[in-house]
Amino acid sequence: MLRTHNCGELREQDTGSSVTLAGWVASIRDHGRFVFINLRDRYGITQVRADEGTDAWQQARQLRMESVIQVHGTVLSRGKDSNPDMATGAIEVQARAIRVFSQTKTPPFVIKDTTDASEALRLKYRYLDLRRPVMRKKIEARVRFTSYIRRYFEDLDFLEIETPILLKSTPEGARDFLVPSRLRPGQFYALPQSPQTYKQILMVAGFDRYFQIARCFRDEDLRADRQPEFTQLDAEMSFVEPRDIMGIIERLFKGMWRDLLGVDLAGDFPVLTYDEAMHRFGKDAPDMRYGMELQDITDTVKPSAFGLFRNTIEAGNRVIAMNVAKGAGFSRKQVDTLVEFARSRGLGGLLWMKVGADGVTGPGTKHIEDPVKQAIIRSMQAEQGDLILAAAAPEMTALRAMGALREEVASRMGLDKAGEWRFVWITEFPMFEYNEEEDRPQAVHHPFTSVMPEDLHMLHSDPYKVRARAYDIVLNGVELGGGSIRNHDPDVQMQVFEVLGMNREQALQKFGFLVDALSFGAPPHGGVALGLDRIVMMALGAGSIRDVIAFPKTTAGLDLMSGSPSNVADRQLRELHLQVTKG
C-alpha cells in the first residue's frame, strides 16, 4: 500500500505514530516558516504541517492545489490549536517527506462544497465535481440505498435476475431508444423502458420472486427529475394481491428511512383512490404535507345570477375552489401572478376573493349576491384574512389546474417543508385514458395491468370507467413508482389489447411472446417499479436528479464530459445499413 492510513481516521490516540498518507491537496496555507496542507481523500481531510528547513518544506512550498501527493510523517497532537470542525482536527501530520504522485493543471473551479461553478462546468469536469465532499456524500448515500434494497429483497427470497438490454421495440408507452442490428439490415433492437415483459415471463417460468436494480431508457424530453437513462428498483411476485406488494414496499421505505435517514415513519401509509386524490388535491400524486384541499362549490353557487357561474353550470362545467388560509396578505401583484399561473394551466381565468371583516372583495365579487358570498365562505370554512381561489372549467381541467395552483401557493407560503415525509398510496387508477393524437384509449399504467374484477364487464362498453388493479407510491407530491397486478389470463389480456385498438394479429405480432407465455400456465402475479434516482433525490433533499447520478445528461440529453451523442464514422453507418438524412 502507498499509505498506512486514510485521511479521515487519525485521532488524538495516534499521536506519535509514524504514518504515510496519500491524497489530493485541498488547500495550502504558506506561513513562511511552516506550511499547512489539507490533504483530502474519500474518507476525510487531514492537516499536514511542513517545517522550515526540511525537505518536506521545500516540496510543500511548490505544491499546487489538487496535486496528488504522498506524505510520510509523524502524528502530532494539536492541543489547544485543535480544529473542532474537522473529524481529524485534534491532530496533524508533521511531514518528513512529500512525494508528488501526480501534477495538476489549475482546476477550472475550486474543489470545495460551496462551489459557485455553474452546473454546466461541473458536468464537463464531473471528475472534479465528484471530488467535492458534498457530491461524494450523495453518491455514497445512493450506494447505501441500493445495497439496503438488495439486502432487503434477498432476505425475502427475491432473486436478482438480469434481463436483456437489447430487446424488442414495443409500440406502447414512451419513445424507444433504438439500436440498429448489423446482422439484420433494417431491423432494430430497443433499449428497455423497463424490464416489464421479462419479469412477467420470469413469473411464468416459476421464479416466483424477482427483483432487479435495472437501468431503463426512455427517449423523451428531460426535466429536473427525469433523465433519459435512469434506474428502477423492479420487482415482481407470484400468487399475490395488491396489499402484499404494497406491504413489502411500505416496509422497505420505512426500513430505509429508519436505518439510512434516522426517521421513523409512524403508522401505515394512507391510501387514496385515484378519484379521491383528483377531487381533493387535483393531482394523482398529491403532496400531503399540507391541507388546502379543493372543493367543488358548483352547487353552492347555483342560485347566483352571476354570468360566470350561470355559464359554467349551463355548460356542464364545475366550479372548483380552494381556501388559502391567511392568503389575503398576498398583494395584488402576487395574486396577478397566480392568475397568470392558472391561465398557463389551461384556465380562462381565476376568480379570487379576499375574505375581510365585511364579506369578500376582489374583481367580479360585486356581481355575486351577498347570500351566495356567505354560502361560499361557509362551505369553504373561510375566515377573515383568507383568500379563496376558484376556477370554472370542465371538471378535470379545473381540478388539475387548481391542483397545480395548490402546490404553487403552498410553495410560496413555505408549506412544503423539507424534512417532512408524507407517503401516500394511490389506488384504483382508471385503466384507460383517451389518447387525442391517435383517437383511441391507451393504458394509463401499461397494457399488462389487470382490471378490477367488478369492472370487467365494462371493458368494451365503457372502457374509461374501468379501474385497474394498480397502485402508485407518492412522497410529498412526487410519484416514486407504481405497479399492478397483471393479467395472467391470456384471454383477458387479449381483450385489453383489443380495447387499445389492436386486433388479435397485431397484438400477437407485438406481444405474442408474452401472450404465448401466459397460455402455458401463468401464475397470478404482480409487481412494482420504483424510480431509484428519485427516491434518493427526495431522501437527500437534492434539487435535481442529476445530483444523485454520477454521470448525468443535461436537459438536452448531452453528456458534456464525454461529448455524447456524437457523429460516427461513415464506415460504422454502412455496417449498420444506415443512412443519415438532413433534418
Add this chain to the structure above:
RNA sequence: GGGGUGGUAGUUAAGAUUGGUUAUAACGCCGGCCUGUCAAGCCGGAGGGCGCGGGUUCAAGUCCCGUCCACCCCGCCA
C-alpha cells in the same frame, strides 16, 4: 414542439433600460512577506474584448436578426 431565465477574465457576477475614453469586482492563478493557519492574512502582478454568425451605426456587452449551449416549466414521460 412551445414558453421563461441566463451566457462578459480560469470561475462567479456587475456593466445592457439611456450605444461613446483604457470593460469593473471577488475568488482562483503568478511573485513577495509572514511561527499556528483552518476557504489563513498582507503587498504586488498577470489575465478578457463580452457564447457564435450576420446586420444597423461615425461608434455595439449594450440595438436588430439568426444560431448554439445551460437551467426551469408546459406538451411528452404506458
